[in-house]
Amino acid sequence: MSANEPILGGMAQTAADRSTPLLRPGNSNCGGCGMSVGLQFLSRAIAGTPVQLVIPACCAAVAAGPFPTSGYGAPVFSSTFASAAAVATGLAHVARLNGEKTRVVCFVGDGGTYDIGMATVSAAAERDEDLLYVCYDNEIYGNTGGQRSSATPRGATTTTTPRGSELEKKDILAIMAAHRVPYVASISLAHPDDALRKLRFALDAKGFRFVHMLAPCPTGWKSEPADSIELIRLAVRSGLYAVYEVFEGSRVVINVEPEHSDAALERYLGMQGRFRKSGVELASVRAGVERSWRELRARSALGGPG
C-alpha cells in the first residue's frame, strides 16, 4: 500500500447504494466484473438525480436482463452496437428542448468505443453534444467470448490472438482529448475518492464529457474475481494505467502519481492467465509504459499552469 492509494472502505456494496442502485441486485454479471463496480461508482455519483442511459450491444446491455425485468434503476435505451453516442445525441436534444434536468449517459464497452463506435463517438465529441460518455474498457470483446479489440494490450492472449496480440493498445484518451471537448478523464476502480469526484464533475459539466475506466474481466483476463480491484491498483502503481484528466483538450492534470514499480507490473502480468500464456516480457511492456508517460508528461507541461 503506497501513500496515494486510499482504502476502499466497502465502496461498491454499502446499504446506501443498494437502496437506489443504478445496477440492481440480482443482475447476471460475472463475479469480479470491473464494469459492475464501475456502475456502482456511477450510481453513487448520480445519487438519485435523473439520468437516461444509452447502452449499446455489450455486457452492460446483457446486465439489463430479459423483459419485463430490468437490471437498471434508470430508464435505458439499448442501441445498436455503433450507435450509442448518436442515439444519446437525440435524447439530449429533446431534454434540452423541453427544459428537462435529466443527464444523458452512454455506458459503452471498448469494442463499441475504440472500434465499431469510433466514428459515432468522434462525431458526437466534435459536435460537443451535451452528454457523458463512459467507456468501460475490459480490453476485449467480452460479451462475444473474448476476442481482440483495438483496446487489447500487446501480449494479451484472446480467442483471436491465441499467441498474444502483437499490436499496441489504442490511446483513446489522447484521441478524445484531441477533439478539445470540455472534459476527458480516466478513473481507477482502486481510487474511489478520485473516481467519484471526477464522475460527479463529469455528470454536472456541460458539453461532451468522456470518462474511461479500465475494467477487469476475470473471465477474459483469466484472473481471480477477488483480485479485480487489486489488479487495477497494480496497473496504476506500475504506471500501466495513467489516472488523469484533460480540460478543454489542453490542460492535463495527473491525479495519481505512479511508482513505476517493476514489482507491481510483474505482479499485474503474473496474476492474469492472458499474459502468462503469451509469456510477454516485462521489459517490452515497461518500454511502452515509459513512452506513454513521456508523452503524457509532455502534454501535461504544454498545458501550462491552468
Next chain:
Amino acid sequence: MTTELLSANHAAAAAAALAGRANRVGRGFGGGVYPITPQSECMERLCDERFDKGQVVRVESEHSAMAVCIGFSIAGARAFTASSSNGLAYMTENVFTAAMSRLPIVMMAVNRSLGPPWNIWAEHGDTLMLRDAGWVQLYCEDNQEVLDSILTAFRLAEDRRVLLPVMVCQDAFILSHTMTPTDVPSQETVDAFLPPLDLPHRLSDRPRTVGALDGPRETEVPRAEMQRAMDDVPRVYAEVQGAFEATFGRRLADPVVPYRMDDAEIALVSIGTTAATVRAVVDEARARGVRVGGVRIRMFRPFPEDTLRQLLSRCTRVGVLDRDLAPGQGGIVWSEVRPAAPQGSIVQNYIVGLGGGDIRPKDVARILDDLCARERAGKPQFVEVG
C-alpha cells in the same frame, strides 16, 4: 396555402419542416441528416429551416442519421431524415431498429441505383431491399404527392394503431431534381392535421429498458403485433385520406392507383414514375381498341394484395415492370404481384430502366406488344430502353 416552384427534394424538406413545427406544442422535432446524391438538396434545405423547438443534427454517416432519429423519437419528439441508395444500405441496421422499437420516424428515400457500377440514377432496389424492415412504404409519382405523403406519413406513423415508421419514396432526378408548381400548405392547416405526438413508450424518468434482451416468446409477441399494426394500416390510411381532404381540400392517392382498369383484360403494373408513361401507352393502345389498363402500386408495405387481386380479377395478361432486380429471382414487384393475379393468367416480368435508363412510351409499347403476343409467361425479360 401558397404555390411554389419546388423540386421533390425541396417539397419533402418543406413538408418535414411544417410537420416538425406542428409538434412545437409537443416534445419538438429533430433528426440526423447526412448528404448523398440525389437526396442532398432535401437535407440542405432542412438545415436552412428554423425551428422554435427543434434541432437538425449534421452527423457523420447515415447509420448515425437514423440513430439520432431513434434518439429523438424514443424521447417523444417527431423525427425525420432522408437518404438514398448506398446510404440506405449503410443505414440498414438502424432502419430495422427503428421499426422494431415501434418508433414513428418518417424518412424520405430517393430511389437510386446501388453501386457498383456507381450510378446516381433512378432504380427501386434500394428501398425494396428494405421492404421487410417493418416500415410502411409509399412510392410517389409526382412532387405534390411527395409533399402530401410526408405530411400523411407522420399522421399514419403516429397513429396508436400503427406506431411504425414510414418511408416515402421518390425517383432519383425524375422527381428529386425536377421542379414543378407545388401547393405548400400553411402552418395553421398542418397544425390542424398533425396533433402533437404522444408516444406511449417514450423514455421518461421511469426505470425501464427499451430494447431489452428477450427469449423466443417475448420476441414473437412483438413481431406478431407489428404484423397486426400493418394489417390496420389500410384502414387507418383511409381515415387519414378523409382527414387530409377535409383539411387541405385535395384527394390523397389510394394505396393502389388503377388507370382504365374497369374492363381491362390486360394490365401493366408498376411503381413510381413509370406509371405516368404506362398511362400514356394505355391511352394510345385503347385508341386502337386494346383493352389494357395500368396499375400503380403506391403502398408497397403493407402489400395491398387483396386490392390487387380484385383489380386484376378479369385480366388474362399481366405485365409487371420492375425498375429493380433481385438476382436469382427477378423483379421484386413481380414476385409480390404474381400471387394476386388470376390463376391461368400470363404474368410476365419486364426488367426495365435499371440505373436510370429512360423508360419512354415506345419502350412500354414494346412491352405491351410482347405481352399480347405471348402464349405463356417466360423468365423475367430484360428490356433495353432508349
